[in-house]
Amino acid sequence: MFQFILLATVIYILYKWLRHSAPQSRPPRTVDPPPQTAGQVEEMLQDPVCGTWVPVSQALSMQHGKETIHFCSAECRDKFLKIQAESKH
Numbered sequence: 675m676f677q678f679i680l681l682a683t684v685i686y687i688l689y690k691w692l693r694h695s696a697p698q699s700r701p702p703r704t705v706d707p708p709p710q711t712a713g714q715v716e717e718m719l720q721d722p723v724c725g726t727w728v729p730v731s732q733a734l735s736m737q738h739g740k741e742t743i744h745f746c747s748a749e750c751r752d753k754f755l756k757i758q759a760e761s762k763h
């Protein structure tokens with residue numbers, strides 16, 4: 675029994691370590707996504723305008739330069755475009 679617990683602990687540590695050391699393809703996030711409810715495995719994306727976390731299937735994505743930005747609604751996308759246009763002055 676003790677060996678089983680030890681093995682489980684080792685696997686858990688390895689899993690955490692692998693996750694932690696995995697190369698990050700995305701820019702670092704400033705805010706952690708909200709805790710996921712059980713059974714929900716969908717990736718959450720943050721709207722840079724209002725800060726809302728939206729499931730990837732419901733996010734409105736837009737290519738901006740080299741990065742893809744995800745919004746909760748067309749309203750936020752328009753706001754973002756407006757901010758971008760204004761900041762170019």
Ligand SMILES: [Zn+2]
Nearest residue numbers: 721724746750
């Ligand atoms: Zn939004």
